[in-house]
Amino acid sequence: MSDKPDLSEVEKFGRSKLKKTNTEEKNTLPSKEIFFSLMGVNIQD
Helix, strand or coil: CCCCCCCHHHHHCCHHHCCCCCCCCCCCCCCHHHHHHHHCCCCCC
C-alpha cells in the first residue's frame, strides 16, 4: 500500500472541459442599522 495518493485521473483532466461561470452574491448581510433594529438594540452613532 502506497502512502501517496493516486493522481492519474487528475493528471488526465483538462481545464478545457470546464465552463466559465459568473457568480452573483445572493445572500447579502444586512446593514449594521438593520441588524441591530432586528435585535431590538437602539444604537446612536
